[in-house]
Amino acid sequence: MTSPDERSQSIHVLVVDDEALARRNLTLLLRKDPDIASIIECSSGLEAIEEIRRSRPDLVFLDVQMPECDGFDVFEILGADMPETVIFVTAYDAYALRAFEAGALDYLLKPFDDARFHRALARAKEKLARYAPTQRRSISRIAVKSRNQTLFLDVSDIDWIEAASYYACIHIGAATHILRRTLQELEQDLDARTFARIHRSIIVNLDRVRGLELQDGGEYEVVLNSGERLRLSRRYRKRIQERLGELAGGR
Template sequence: MKAIIIDDEKRARHLLSNLIIEHCRSITDIKEAADLKTGVDLIKSEKPDIVFLDIEMPNQSGLEILEYFSGQIDFKIIFVTAYNQYAIEAFKLSAIDYLLKPVDITELKEAVTKAKEAIEANNLSQQLSKLRDSLKQLSIDKIALEIPKGILFASHNDIVYFEADGMYTNVQLAEGKQKTICKPLKHFVEQLSKNAMFFKCHRSYFINLKYVEELVKDDGDYLLMSNQKRIPISKSKRDQFLIVVKETFL
């Protein structure tokens, strides 16, 4: 079998390649690519049986491979990831194969064996649709945040608020981390328009009502969030806010 490793880290590519050579004798030809675009070109020219695809790459997430292959594909994808827990959850739901970094030899051998069986059974046509369906299912209560190292799937419940920053948006997470996303606030307001727990209290803020501790009427109204952040609420939004709170919590 032929394999292609797509990973922006040279050391990671070489390490995985060496593990494959030593422990997966059914793979006799291995090629490498340092980014998704180069990897896709290599896939089209080399026609591999298996593609080991890193998720977290600087310019494009490995998950974006779906954009290059809209129809049936004739190679097995094994995703490789260091930490993307929500992506892992998606793969488990759809039976998509993945390996955690650092790669475990036993798991590598099992993944390659499964891939070989799927190839021999000509059972590759559904893997892209399965992954799409799985990510769509996760999107019901998770939102995709495009970060520099890939895509972070954040649960709606873990988002405290969105804050506009020009054409960017700062996303404050419950665990205390903040992510800056290359999307305007409007993008998230539209995406979460059907979620009653999110409320646009100000032109620069889109909040999760779950994390509001108090409406303070002092020197201009503001909302005190659970992390003690003071978020202004527009006069035009205050009455609407009280109605939403009554309908949601009372």
């Protein structure tokens, strides 16, 4: 019988470190593992808090020392929302005991070699396989009331979604459907691997994105396959560029 840790997994990873080189080293190692479905990078604790709440990663590699909000702050602020599988990464061994008391699965001390990294990843994969209570669930259809009928929209057909106060405007081709739900509520039900926020009031289906276009003023627009152009907020620019890069690389 195949043991849980030997089964094929689809693991979504978040790498948090304020040093770009440190993030890159971890990302390169993770990309070699076929069980890693996606990798998102964050350069600060505050950014990590927002990303964890949004995409709910399976595994987090978390730096301890970061300005403004360190790894322990991330644990404290998120509380029960913190993923159960976290590996601390730091250049200082003085934090090891505190890390395990906080609930970390492992503690990677920089600089670590490939063998040490793979042992930590293997432990994480085993825990995820054995103890993950549920798989990430996302809706496949949305019910929208229109006049005297109810329409069932396939989520995969959605091009983009726009906030309108307490409503969400769902755009599918030339049609627009109004749903009485906030954008934030709807975002929680959508598959974070396919849908991403590009502005505080806009979510796009990444499968519908043709590319990013730089404008004269230095701002970017997201260009959809339909020709629709949507403003890309600076706040989400780096994340979207990374996500689209993953898709282009076949992840």
